Amino acid sequence: MTTPRNARQRNDSGGVAFVGAGPGDPGLLTLRAVEALNGADVVVIDETVPHQILEHAPELVEVVDVSVDDAGVALTASARGRRVAQAAKNGRRVVRLLEGDPFSHPTGSDEVLSCVKGGIPFEVVAGVATSTAVPTHAGIPLVSGRRRSAQLIDVGGKIDLHSCTADTLVFTGITEQLADVAQGLVDAGRVPSTPIAVVTRGSTVEQQTLVSTLADVVGAVKAAKTEGPYVLVVGDAVEYRDSLSWFETKPLFGWRVLVPRTKEQAGSLTAALRKSGAVPEEVPTISVEPPRNPQQIDKAVRGMVEGRYEWIAFTSFNALRAVKEKLVGYGLDARALSGLKVAAVGEKTAEALRAWGVEPDLVPSGEQSAMGLLADWPPYDEVLDPINRVFLPRADIATETLAAGLSEMGWEVDDVTAYRTVRAAPPPAATREAIKTGKFDAVLFTSSSTVRNLVGIAGKPHANTVIACIGPATAKTAEEHGLRVDVMAPEPSVELLAEAVADFGASRRASLLEAGEPLLRPSQRRRSASRRKSAQ
Incomplete structure (x- = not known):
């Protein structure tokens, strides 16, 4: 983290990380951005930042919105910067999330300068810029073939469209200026039939791309009732979209x-x-609760620790969780399963066991179900198996298929209700x-x-x-x-x-x-x- 020359020496790890939040898709955050969010005391956002990004911050993080003041008036860049600097007082670690890349954001550099003036340590975490990511998600290359120049323009004020001479132009921050930009480009020398793509909510599964020409784009957008802000891509590169569109053509796009x-x-x-x-x-339909009478599971878990069983069979993640919670309550961990043979009904349960430090001895080689587990389970052999008992923790509504099948193979099964499933x-x-x-x-x-x-x-x-x-x-x-x-x-x-x-x-x-x-x-x-x- 860079410390400005006029910053006071600090004995804490406070400061501000100006983090690029990307164009809209939370999956485009960088690893460093996620790391900064994980350690934040305060996260500063505005209306352009997707709230899903806050999932990477601590549960009790303070969230400050600098979109508007108390009267509902949009804050200026300097006012936002002052609020960011204020949040960093007393050694707090602040993450300021900015759409796209911090130094491509309209107020990003001004907010950073507020920290410089206040002597507050800061760092800038580069993000995926909106002006490049959105065309990519629309399937439009900014440079290709002989079209080697691209110009990125953020519409924050008056623009000299005569200076926009690159092969491909990308305009961000477009709201009411669409008609002025389209007509202005024609007045500056672009032919009316020049292709233009209008993209809304770029990089998200709500992305919409409308392709038209400079002459017809305003009418097309009105007819489609598409609302801004827009990203505009102007130039012959738009024609590549028919072949290179990859995002909006996903099989379940927007479902x-x-x-x-x-x-x-x-x-x-x-x-x-x-x-x-x-x-x-996700809509939960089932709630998992402890059994009404926990004595049976308590007795079985104690017996497992004392060496009463040859096998334990986990038929679900919830069964595994129930046994783990009992062991933790006794001050024990996965080592309590040492000496036991462990079966898992499928790969998901097996993965949960491995994450706990237990490698299962048996996972179905075929169908991942109770029947698949039975198909691979060895019959009881009084010579090879010193103990003939199996601990089967399961849900109260589970079928008896596995218990019945194991009994037929000579095993004595303790079929134990480990948890109840009730309607959510x-x-x-x-x-x-x-x-x-x-x-x-x-x-x-x-x-x-x-x-x-x-x-x-x-x-x-x-x-x-x-x-x-x-x-x-x-x-x-x-x-x-x-x-x-x-x-x-x-x-x-x-x-x-x-x-x-x-x-x-x-x-x-x-x-x-x-x-x-x-x-x-x-x-x-x-x-x-x-x-x-x-x-x-």
């Missing part, structure tokens, strides 16, 4: 997808959906309304209980919503509840489920293109059809 699982459970599924361009929203509280009214009226493009069900519980707490998804299920049993439950199943994973895996939905989206997109129909999402087609019907 609002409901995931009826908790945030902890849905991690890998939501990550896979985001890669396909979707906007996942209903989601907010806005979410329930969105589910019923088709504002979600797809719903992904990962178990029969998620179907039953979602319908129970929020109502049945709209008929136009795409329904995806992880396997045949879940699909059967969905159909029993009157839902049309559109997608089913080839195997019971959340990653394969996300992949199957992406394939469905890609196939649907190709069909719409072939038919010459507009590329509307399932939720948009429903509203569009309603408008046409009312117009008739």
Whole structure:
């Protein structure tokens, strides 16, 4: 962190990190930006910074918004700088988030100078600049072939458009100036048929790109009812978009997808959906609670520590968590499982065991389920197995498939309720309304209980919503509840489920293109059809 020459010597680690927040996608933060946020006492934001970025800051971090003053008037650059400097008093570590790159931001350098004047240590964390990232996400190269020059212009005041002579021009910060810029470029010598791309909400899954010409762009934007601020890309490079568009052509681009699982459970599924361009929203349908009578699990865990069992079989992450919590309560850790053979119902549970420091002895080689685990489980051998008992911690509503199968193989099974699954509280009214009226493009069900519980707490998804299920049993439950199943994973895996939905989206997109129909999402087609019907 640079210390200005007039800064007082400090004995603490306070100061300000001016961090580039990127163009809008939180995934474009640099590693250094995340590191700075992790250590922040105060985060200073304005209206252009996505609030999802605050997820990288400590839970109790103080957030200061410098968009406007108490009267609702936009703060000047110097006023913002003073508030940033004030936040850094008393040795506090401040992160000032600025859209794009700090030194490309309209007020960035002025805010930094406020720290220089106040003798406050600072550093500048470079970010992904809006002026380069947005054209890239729109599939428009700034330099290509013989077009080697590009000019980046932030519209913060009056512009001499006669000086904008590069092959490709990128304008940022455009709001009401669109008509003036388009006409001004024509007056400066650009031909009216010059291609122009108008991009809104660039780099996010709400990105929209409208391609027109300087002569027609104002009318096109009005017709599309597209609202700013805009990023404009002007020049023949816009024509590359037909071939190089990669972001808006993702199979689930902009799809609002409901995931009826908790945030902890849905991690890998939501990550896979985001890669396909979707906007996942987690809605918990199940709440995990301790068993009503904990004596059985307490006795089993003590027996495990005392060497009562040959095997322990974890059939879910929640079962593993329940056992871990009991061991921690006794002042023990993963070493309590030493000498035990450990089985995991699938790779996700196995990964959780490894993260705890336990390498499972048995993971299904085929189907990742209780049946798959049984297929690979060795029968009891009184010569090879010194103990014939298996500890099976599970949910209160789990089937007895594994316990029954192990008993048939000669094992004595302690089938223990480790946790209860109860229906979660209903989601907010806005979410329930969105589910019923088709504002979600797809719903992904990962178990029969998620179907039953979602319908129970929020109502049945709209008929136009795409329904995806992880396997045949879940699909059967969905159909029993009157839902049309559109997608089913080839195997019971959340990653394969996300992949199957992406394939469905890609196939649907190709069909719409072939038919010459507009590329509307399932939720948009429903509203569009309603408008046409009312117009008739």
